[in-house]
Amino acid sequence: MAALPPRSLIHRAVLGIGILLVVAQIGATQMAPMGATRVISLIPATTEMLFAMGAGGKLVAAGSYDRYPPEVERLPKVGALLDPNIERIFTLKPDLVVVYGTQTELKNRLERANIPYYAYVHKGLPDITETIRSLGTRVGVARQANSLANSIESTVQKIRSKVATLPRPKTLLVFGRERGSLRNIDASGGLGFLHDMLEAAGGADVLSDVKRQSVTMTTEMVLARAPDVILELRYGPADPGDAEDLRQWNALAAVPAVKSKRIYLLHGEQFVVPGPRVVLAVEQMARTLHPEAFQ
Amino acid sequence: MRRRLIATLALFGALTLVCCLVAPIVGSTPISLSRVFSRAIPYADNVDAQVFFIARLPRVIAAVVVGSGLALSGVVFQALLRNPLASSDTLGVAAGATLGATIAITVHADFNLFGVSVIPVASFAGSVGALVIVYLLSLARRRGTTSTVLLLAGIAISALLSAVGRFVQYLAEFTDTARTMQWIMGSLDVGNYAPIVAALVPLTLAAAGFATLPRVLDLISMGTESAEARGVDVARAERVALFSASLSTGAAVSLGGPVLFVGIIVPHIVRLLVGSDHRLVLPASALFGASFLVLCDLIARTILAPVELPVGIVTAVLGGPFFLWLLFRRVR
Numbered sequence: 001m002a003a004l005p006p007r008s009l010i011h012r013a014v015l016g017i018g019i020l021l022v023v024a025q026i027g028a029t030q031m032a033p034m035g036a037t038r039v040i041s042l043i044p045a046t047t048e049m050l051f052a053m054g055a056g057g058k059l060v061a062a063g064s065y066d067r068y069p070p071e072v073e074r075l076p077k078v079g080a081l082l083d084p085n086i087e088r089i090f091t092l093k094p095d096l097v098v099v100y101g102t103q104t105e106l107k108n109r110l111e112r113a114n115i116p117y118y119a120y121v122h123k124g125l126p127d128i129t130e131t132i133r134s135l136g137t138r139v140g141v142a143r144q145a146n147s148l149a150n151s152i153e154s155t156v157q158k159i160r161s162k163v164a165t166l167p168r169p170k171t172l173l174v175f176g177r178e179r180g181s182l183r184n185i186d187a188s189g190g191l192g193f194l195h196d197m198l199e200a201a202g203g204a205d206v207l208s209d210v211k212r213q214s215v216t217m218t219t220e221m222v223l224a225r226a227p228d229v230i231l232e233l234r235y236g237p238a239d240p241g242d243a244e245d246l247r248q249w250n251a252l253a254a255v256p257a258v259k260s261k262r263i264y265l266l267h268g269e270q271f272v273v274p275g276p277r278v279v280l281a282v283e284q285m286a287r288t289l290h291p292e293a294f295q
Numbered sequence: 296m297r298r299r300l301i302a303t304l305a306l307f308g309a310l311t312l313v314c315c316l317v318a319p320i321v322g323s324t325p326i327s328l329s330r331v332f333s334r335a336i337p338y339a340d341n342v343d344a345q346v347f348f349i350a351r352l353p354r355v356i357a358a359v360v361v362g363s364g365l366a367l368s369g370v371v372f373q374a375l376l377r378n379p380l381a382s383s384d385t386l387g388v389a390a391g392a393t394l395g396a397t398i399a400i401t402v403h404a405d406f407n408l409f410g411v412s413v414i415p416v417a418s419f420a421g422s423v424g425a426l427v428i429v430y431l432l433s434l435a436r437r438r439g440t441t442s443t444v445l446l447l448a449g450i451a452i453s454a455l456l457s458a459v460g461r462f463v464q465y466l467a468e469f470t471d472t473a474r475t476m477q478w479i480m481g482s483l484d485v486g487n488y489a490p491i492v493a494a495l496v497p498l499t500l501a502a503a504g505f506a507t508l509p510r511v512l513d514l515i516s517m518g519t520e521s522a523e524a525r526g527v528d529v530a531r532a533e534r535v536a537l538f539s540a541s542l543s544t545g546a547a548v549s550l551g552g553p554v555l556f557v558g559i560i561v562p563h564i565v566r567l568l569v570g571s572d573h574r575l576v577l578p579a580s581a582l583f584g585a586s587f588l589v590l591c592d593l594i595a596r597t598i599l600a601p602v603e604l605p606v607g608i609v610t611a612v613l614g615g616p617f618f619l620w621l622l623f624r625r626v627r
Contacts, residue, residue, distance in 0.1 A: 065468075178478075220324055235470070251486065
């Protein structure tokens with residue numbers, strides 16, 4: 001390295017300045033202008049948030065899995081988490097794209113195209129209202145967003161206090177299972193919005209010590225954890241085979257939930273979309289776990 | 296020969312027996328055997344008995360069925376194709392099974408066939424279907440050595456079926472894609488005995504087919520021409536071998552998912568231990584495959600307790616390095 005010709009120093013200096021410029025450019029991109037007017041949201045949760053805070057009119061496109069509220073149907077669909085359609089996103093000339101935090105490639109491309117983005121990651125229940133507030137500021141409806149977030153927080157708090165003094169049943173919260181069997185049981189672990197919703201609804205998560213968002217359970221784990229209640233969530237509508245499918249649990253006769261027949265099936269997208277409808281989800285869970293509190 | 300056979304079977308049989316006796320007792324939850332078999336506690340209240348009879352015993356039996364099924368078909372594919380790297384994956388069987396399962400998961404098909412849910416049925420149909428296509432292709436173009444045609448047709452069909460599978464996954468809902476991934480990683484937590492009994496039907500048929508094969512496979516693995524010169528009906532033997540191997544792979548994969556490497560490494564380990572005589576290799580592989588998978592499953596369900604590893608990851612982590620060693624040993 002000692003014998004470098006002087007020209008390479010100039011090269012390096014030019015390269016260094018270039019990098020600085022690029023970094024400055026990226027910094028500028030991320031500091032997006034306030035009050036975006038042409039917004040694209042690729043994630044069901046943030047699309048719902050935008051509509052609920054009254055900014056649905058600013059959306060020029062949505063993600064391909066976005067179905068709620070019904071007004072979403074009129075918007076063009078530009079892919080989703082794994083397959084965002086960059087070309088269509090660019091041609092719609094958005095001034096804000098709401099992406100998921102893990103969409104690194106999409107974020108890089110938006111940066112290169114000078115399009116501001118908002119990266120969102122869903123974690124716990126408190127993050128939902130936090131996202132609503134900060135997203136609201138970005139699209140220029142801070143006041144409405146704030147009141148939406150406040151009303152979600154106060155409703156959840158009301159449910160929380162309603163069930164606060166009641167005994168908390170040990171609950172297994174299942175959000176997926178191979179139909180017609182007890183294989184590949186996906187349950188909520190001790191982290192994430194499903195866990196938070198269950199705790200708010202007055203249930204004690206039977207997997208709260210397993211600090212993961214989801215845990216694939218075996219029959220042995222279900223027997224060992226001995227839940228008092230099993231809550232199964234399905235994002236789709238109810239279907240005629242459901243009752244028969246729930247009977248699969250009867251094989252585990254020693255589980256208290258099976259003995260006392262406290263196995264419930266809850267349907268609806270609100271259980272898998274961490275958006276404004278969480279209040280609905282928390283209430284349904286609370287009514288299922290503590291019907292006496294809602295009479 | 297007879298004495299060697301008895302000694303080999305006794306040794307491998309003892310290994311399998313020990314594994315099967317130890318595995319149901321060990322796990323993430325401590326259980327007491329006296330409580331398991333106690334008549335004083337009604338079964339509905341006996342957690343230990345349910346852990347033993349519902350959570351563990353079916354798993355161990357499933358591991359025996361899947362491990363021996365995959366190992367047996369591995370031996371047959373390797374001998375038939377005269378290729379040490381051949382396995383059920385090579386002939387498109389695994390890809391067919393995966394496609395079947397992917398479709399069943401994606402379209403939310405929901406029916407029960409003799410207490411077996413739709414996914415194992417679909418994956419069984421997929422694996423047998425794939426092999427039938429490959430076989431018909433090899434019949435249609437019987438020129439040169441059949442094994443080459445079979446191999447090439449298998450690789451082509453495998454690639455095609457995987458592509459179709461990926462297309463189906465691409466169209467699928469996000470949660471269904473995650474479910475398909477779970478199935479591909481393999482799991483032996485079958486939950487009850489019905490799927491095991493269902494898998495035993497094709498496996499027994501396959502075993503009957505395998506029983507006619509040892510001598511023929513010895514001759515075929517030297518080359519089809521010399522086998523024909525010694526009076527072997529090679530075409531018929533190939534049919535029996537392919538049909539039996541596809542039944543046993545289909546049964547295994549439908550029960551436990553496409554568990555990686557068992558079909559490749561078990562036959563090799565067994566040949567290192569007992570030589571290449573198929574009268575020894577076939578039964579020894581069945582027993583060793585069973586023991587290997589019971590042990591891998593034991594590791595899978597205890598190493599990260601209370602959560603579990605998919606068994607396919609354990610077999611791959613153990614099998615991968617061994618496979619590389621095998622490869623480089625051959626090169627030297």
